[in-house]
Amino acid sequence: MKGQDWTNEELEKLREHYGKMINKELQEKYLPNRTENAIRRKASELGITLAQKSAWTEEELEILREYYGKISNERLQRQYLPKRTIEAIVGKASDLGITLSKSPDWTEEELKSLVETFVKIIKKMYWLGVIGFLGTFLDIPVLRLCYLFFLLAIVDFVLSFIIVIRRESTDETTSALKFLFQNIGMLIGIPVIYVRNLFFLPNIRNYKPQTLYNLPFLGCWTVANGGINRETSHSWSICNQRYAYDFFVLENGKTFHGDGKSVSDYFCYGKPVLSPADGIVVEIKNLFEDTPIPEGQEVLCSASDVRGNYIVIQHAKHEYSTIAHIKKDSFCVNVGDKVCRGQQIACCGNSGNTSEPHIHFQVQQGKSFLFSASLPIWFTKIINHTASTGGLHISRGQIVENQE
Numbered sequence: 001m002k003g004q005d006w007t008n009e010e011l012e013k014l015r016e017h018y019g020k021m022i023n024k025e026l027q028e029k030y031l032p033n034r035t036e037n038a039i040r041r042k043a044s045e046l047g048i049t050l051a052q053k054s055a056w057t058e059e060e061l062e063i064l065r066e067y068y069g070k071i072s073n074e075r076l077q078r079q080y081l082p083k084r085t086i087e088a089i090v091g092k093a094s095d096l097g098i099t100l101s102k103s104p105d106w107t108e109e110e111l112k113s114l115v116e117t118f119v120k121i122i123k124k125m126y127w128l129g130v131i132g133f134l135g136t137f138l139d140i141p142v143l144r145l146c147y148l149f150f151l152l153a154i155v156d157f158v159l160s161f162i163i164v165i166r167r168e169s170t171d172e173t174t175s176a177l178k179f180l181f182q183n184i185g186m187l188i189g190i191p192v193i194y195v196r197n198l199f200f201l202p203n204i205r206n207y208k209p210q211t212l213y214n215l216p217f218l219g220c221w222t223v224a225n226g227g228i229n230r231e232t233s234h235s236w237s238i239c240n241q242r243y244a245y246d247f248f249v250l251e252n253g254k255t256f257h258g259d260g261k262s263v264s265d266y267f268c269y270g271k272p273v274l275s276p277a278d279g280i281v282v283e284i285k286n287l288f289e290d291t292p293i294p295e296g297q298e299v300l301c302s303a304s305d306v307r308g309n310y311i312v313i314q315h316a317k318h319e320y321s322t323i324a325h326i327k328k329d330s331f332c333v334n335v336g337d338k339v340c341r342g343q344q345i346a347c348c349g350n351s352g353n354t355s356e357p358h359i360h361f362q363v364q365q366g367k368s369f370l371f372s373a374s375l376p377i378w379f380t381k382i383i384n385h386t387a388s389t390g391g392l393h394i395s396r397g398q399i400v401e402n403q404e
Contacts, residue, residue, distance in 0.1 A: 006042060010034070018043045021085050056092060060084070068093045125149060137199065186238060189370040193239050197373055201239055202365070204228050204376045204393070210316035212380035212392075213276040214341055215247075216323055216361050217348075220385065220401045221268070222250040224358060227395035228376055234362075242374040244362035245394070255356060263290045263350045269327075269357040273346040275313060275339040276321055282367055283312035284335055289328055290350040290357075301353045307360070308352020311345060312367055319375065320367055324360040325352050342402075 006014075013030040021029075023036045031039060056064075063080045073086050081089060093099075128149040135143025193201070200206065215221070226234040226245035234244040248255050249267035256265040263269050288303040307324035311331065314320050327349025333339055350357040366372035378392045386398040394400050 006034075011042075011046070014039065014042060015046070015048060018048050025085075061092075061096070064089065064093060064096070065098060068098050186240065186370055189240055190238075192371050193373045196365075196371070201242070202373055202375050207376055209375070209378040210319050211277050211363075212378050213315075213321070213363065214274070214380065215382055215400060215402050216274050216276045216321075216359060217247065217268075218272055218274065218402070220249075220399055221247040221359075223394055223396050223398045223400060224248050225396055228393045232396045239373055240364065240370060241362060243376045244360060244374060245377070246358050246360055248356070248358040250399075260356075261293055263293060263357055266350075266357040268348050268359070269350065270330075271348045272344045273323055273326065273348055273359060275341060275343045275345050276323075276361070277313075277315045277341050279313040279315040279321070279339055281311060281333050281335050281337045281339060281345075282314045282320070283310075284331055284333075285310050286326075286328060286331055288351040291352065291354055293350075294355055303352045306353040307369065308354065309346075309349065310352075312369075313339060313345075314367070315363075318365050319363055320365070320372070321361065321363050322369060325349055325354050325358060327351070 010031055010033075014026075017026050017030055018039070023039050027034060027036050027039060034042075060081060063076075067076050067080060068089070073089055077084060077086050077089055084092075128146055131146035132144050132149075135141065135146065224246040226232065226243070228243065230236045233242055234246065235241040247268075249271070251267055254260075255267060257267070258265045260266070285305065285307070286309050288305070288308045291301050291303065291308070307322070309326040309328055309331075310322055310324040311326065311333075312320055312322050323346070325348070327347045328351060330347035330349065331345065333343075333345050339345060348357055348359055354360075361377075363375045363377050364372040365375060376393070379394060380392070381403040382394070383401050383403055384391070384394060384398055385400065387394075
């Protein structure tokens with residue numbers, strides 16, 4: 001827009017805001033098509049000078065004396081002196097002989113952000129405690145020291161608890177507390193699962209399946225996450241989800257149509273969920289609405305259970321399947337019902353800790369999600385459109401469906 005005449009709207013913005021904020025801020029907020037030099041020249045042409053700025057009122061001076069140096073200048077300007085620039089605030093404080101007697105206090109937002117960032121870091125670090133089990137197996141004392149990383153779980157608990165209790169909503173606080181306790185339970189469950197299995201967790205070499213399974217859906221779906229080895233595993237270090245699978249529908253490289261901001265935009269949303277084998281329904285949770293699609297990377301989950309709505313089916317004495325993230329009020333069966341292989345039991349949703357609609361499917365040793373080892377799944381009568389050879393196992397990135 002260089003060389004073009006100033007519009008009446010631009011001139012009005014210039015007269016209203018010039019001298020009340022720095023030129024860079026004026027340019028970014030109100031005059032994006034003008035350079036800072038152009039703004040200064042036009043102000044000079046119109047006789048708008050910095051000297052025309054209003055004098056400081058007694059109220060403003062009192063605010064400056066009370067808060068300067070006690071809170072950050074950004075907060076002082078934003079909350080108490082919005083008509084003054086930060087440069088003007090610093091200059092006036094200097095004129096009045098008000099010095100920074102101490103460092104500005106941390107704002108509530110800054111403290112909350114700092115604690116939440118620290119919690120995210122230690123959540124990743126305390127899983128290093130799993131290396132301690134390797135030290136036990138190999139009798140390497142140095143590796144056994146890694147058990148100390150589990151102590152970070154206590155720090156995680158305390159900091160997370162502080163974050164939770166400072167929230168205003170009672171319902172949100174209750175859900176967050178339950179979510180927190182479930183995470184702690186998963187951590188405690190790791191040594192319990194190891195002891196229960198005499199430190200030899202089930203794998204494809206040592207476990208003999210009692211049931212062969214079908215896929216819990218109709219049509220072609222893609223394995224979003226999961227496999228039988230460390231490289232493809234859903235969560236290798238979390239032994240109650242080691243052999244879990246996530247499935248979604250992929251079309252032309254996308255999982256949704258439109259802008260993908262609504263759960264209903266996703267191809268798999270609302271599709272039937274099937275029983276993977278004959279069995280008896282032993283548990284159903286049907287409490288949670290769908291989690292909104294996140295605008296950023298962080299999932300805004302209000303459910304108190306990472307699984308959201310889910311169903312647990314017993315197929316054999318020590319084989320139970322869990323299917324999670326079910327759409328609320330879509331269950332077609334009840335606890336105690338006998339179900340048949342391929343029978344519809346619910347619909348795919350987006351409840352729980354999930355960024356987009358999908359089916360979470362796993363087989364485990366017992367009914368308990370926290371204290372049961374994940375079992376490798378042997379599939380039967382399925383078509384793998386991606387693998388060069390057929391097989392009983394599937395892996396991340398493969399397109400699969402049941403045989404007719």
